[in-house]
Amino acid sequence: MTLDRRYVLGALFGLLALTAAVLLAGVLATVFFAVTVAYLLVPLREELTRRGLSPWRASLVSTATAVIAVSLLALPLAVVVVGRLDAIIAFLAALPPTVSVELYGFSATVTLADARSVAVAFGRQLARTSVLAAPVLGLKLTVFVMVVFALLSRTAETHRAMIAVVPHGYRDVVRSLAQRARSTLFAIYVLQAATAVGTFVVALVLFFLLGYPYYLTLAVLSAILQFLPVVGPSLLIGLLAVAHLVVGDPAQAALVAVLGGFFVAWLPDVVIRPRLARETADLPGSLYFVGFVGGLLTLGPVGIIAGPLAVALVIEMGGILSTELNQVSVEDD
Numbered sequence: 323m324t325l326d327r328r329y330v331l332g333a334l335f336g337l338l339a340l341t342a343a344v345l346l347a348g349v350l351a352t353v354f355f356a357v358t359v360a361y362l363l364v365p366l367r368e369e370l371t372r373r374g375l376s377p378w379r380a381s382l383v384s385t386a387t388a389v390i391a392v393s394l395l396a397l398p399l400a401v402v403v404v405g406r407l408d409a410i411i412a413f414l415a416a417l418p419p420t421v422s423v424e425l426y427g428f429s430a431t432v433t434l435a436d437a438r439s440v441a442v443a444f445g446r447q448l449a450r451t452s453v454l455a456a457p458v459l460g461l462k463l464t465v466f467v468m469v470v471f472a473l474l475s476r477t478a479e480t481h482r483a484m485i486a487v488v489p490h491g492y493r494d495v496v497r498s499l500a501q502r503a504r505s506t507l508f509a510i511y512v513l514q515a516a517t518a519v520g521t522f523v524v525a526l527v528l529f530f531l532l533g534y535p536y537y538l539t540l541a542v543l544s545a546i547l548q549f550l551p552v553v554g555p556s557l558l559i560g561l562l563a564v565a566h567l568v569v570g571d572p573a574q575a576a577l578v579a580v581l582g583g584f585f586v587a588w589l590p591d592v593v594i595r596p597r598l599a600r601e602t603a604d605l606p607g608s609l610y611f612v613g614f615v616g617g618l619l620t621l622g623p624v625g626i627i628a629g630p631l632a633v634a635l636v637i638e639m640g641g642i643l644s645t646e647l648n649q650v651s652v653e654d655d
Contacts, residue, residue, distance in 0.1 A: 351624040352462045356469035381474035502638035518545040520590040556587040
């Protein structure tokens with residue numbers, strides 16, 4: 323096969339892939355999510371194969387592991403949406419239109435009417451959307467499982483097909499980008515998920531001991547906020563402290579600020595992240611935040627993954643280019 327023919331076939335493959343992406347736009351985010359998960363599960367599949375499982379069974383076990391992990395992570399959120407959303411909406415609707423705040427001789431009046439209306443409307447819309455989206459979510463979960471299993475069961479064929487179009491002199495670049503992609507996905511999925519689980523457990527106990535009636539809801543929100551870079555659960559802790567100050571309870575505000583800030587916002591990061599950080603990409607927090615927010619605003623939920631991944635690949639490519647240019651400069655000197 324000549325080099326020109328290889329490039330023509332590669333261009334044709336890219337064109338067909340782009341056409342399929344346009345036609346399958348409704349499940350494109352699900353497919354992207356499945357591809358990234360499958361890519362991250364390749365080492366597990368290879369390890370199971372080395373331990374004696376057939377490639378088909380290793381792929382099946384790896385896919386089942388992914389489905390169980392996603393289900394366990396989504397279960398608390400589903401419980402909150404289904405079981406607590408009505409109570410949260412009722413609580414928001416019962417808030418007074420204005421609240422007077424008095425603290426250390428100062429007084430102020432805070433208007434809550436507009437914020438309350440927006441929050442109640444959003445909650446009701448979320449409830450309706452959750453009910454209507456249940457069948458669609460079931461179909462997307464089926465697509466997710468099928469794509470993950472298909473990619474894992476054809477790992478070698480997929481790798482050969484993708485690397486074949488790349489000239490030999492550039493395959494080291496592809497390997498470097500692939501390694502950066504895997505470490506970034508590990509950071510997004512495994513590290514963030516492990517930290518979120520730890521945050522959920524600690525927050526559940528803390529909010530229960532502090533006497534909050536919706537401690538499960540607060541624990542779930544704390545875990546979700548762990549995926550928000552830089553700010554994290556400290557945002558929720560700050561809102562709770564402000565809420566206690568608004569109703570004239572500075573002691574409870576100080577308690578939740580100190581204990582919540584330590585056990586929920588700080589401790590999981592210190593205990594869990596260092597144990598897994600060796601496997602992650604060296605991506606500065608500020609750039610991760612840019613990728614997270616930019617991807618979320620541009621692509622929606624899938625941007626949470628695509629944004630940081632794109633930033634990480636740009637950084638890796640910049641490093642490769644810098645090394646190459648420095649080598650050329652040294653050779654010229």
